[in-house]
Amino acid sequence: xxxxxxxxxxxxxxxxxxxxxxxxxxxAAFSSSYESETAKKYETAIAAFNTVYDxxxxxMNLRLGWLYYLAGKTKxxxxxxxxxxxxxxxxxxxxxxxxxxxxxxxxxxEIEKIYLSILKLDAKNxxxxxxxxxxxxxxxxxxxxxxxxxxxxxxxxxxxxYLLMSAWTNYFLGNKxxxxxxxxxxxxxxxxxxxxxxxxxxxx
Numbered sequence: 284x285x286x287x288x289x290x291x292x293x294x295x296x297x298x299x300x301x302x303x304x305x306x307x308x309x310x311a312a313f314s315s316s317y318e319s320e321t322a323k324k325y326e327t328a329i330a331a332f333n334t335v336y337d338x339x340x341x342x343m344n345l346r347l348g349w350l351y352y353l354a355g356k357t358k359x360x361x362x363x364x365x366x367x368x369x370x371x372x373x374x375x376x377x378x379x380x381x382x383x384x385x386x387x388x389x390x391x392x393e394i395e396k397i398y399l400s401i402l403k404l405d406a407k408n409x410x411x412x413x414x415x416x417x418x419x420x421x422x423x424x425x426x427x428x429x430x431x432x433x434x435x436x437x438x439x440x441x442x443x444x445y446l447l448m449s450a451w452t453n454y455f456l457g458n459k460x461x462x463x464x465x466x467x468x469x470x471x472x473x474x475x476x477x478x479x480x481x482x483x484x485x486x487x
Contacts, residue, residue, distance in 0.1 A: 309335050309343075316346065325354035341370045345377055352384055360384050375401050375408075391418055409435040413445060420448060425455045443472050450482055459486050 312331045319328035329350045336343055348363035361384050367377040378401050385393045398415040401408060416431035429452045436445040450465035463486050469479035 313342075313346065316350065320350065320353065325350055329354065338366065339370060341367050341374075344370065345380070348377065348380055348384075352380075352387075357384050357388060373404060375404055394418065407434060407438065409438045409445075413448070416448065416452075420452060423455075425452050428452050429456065441468070441472060443469065446472065447476075447478055450479065454482055454485065462486060 312335045315331040316328040319325070319331065329347065332343060332347060336347075338344075344363045344367040348360050348367060351357075351360035351363060361381055364377045364381045364384070368374065368381070371377070378397050382394055382397050385391075385397070395415065395418050398411050398418070401411045402415070405411065412431040412434040416428045416435070419425070419428035419431065429449070432445065432449045432452055436442070436449045439445055446465050446469045450462050450469060453459075453465060454462035462482060466479040466482045466486075469476050473479070
């Protein structure tokens, strides 16, 4: 029994030593990648993870998603961000990151999907609601746009962008009175704002 305990203690000791060594290697890889990123050596920064990469590591996948984005490799970037999102399904962080990549690609269909997935996790997120409202606004789907702008405006009633886009959305929906009120609030925030004055001119 004593020998078994000794063997077990030795096993635990060696396991802890191995784990500690691995943690040091991972920390060194992250540190090296930051240095290479600062020097704009993105391929070198990516290579820092070659020997320590763990497909189940949220942090590594998120980091590699960013580095591949900087390197101009959008396909790989999206893949790593998606892995991070799968590992931590309650996290919105990788979703915002993927939006950055899809924005570069001007893939508004995928961006729309991701914003909707963010709102499933964070329904009152003002930025997601506003940006999704913009997508529908520029598609001239003003009914849908208003739904999302309203959420942002209710949270930040004196926010310039929220006021202005809500005003124009109401204008195109034929809600002239609401549009007029909102355009005038824009002028309280930004006197002589050209867009608000244009809107009021159209109403009159």
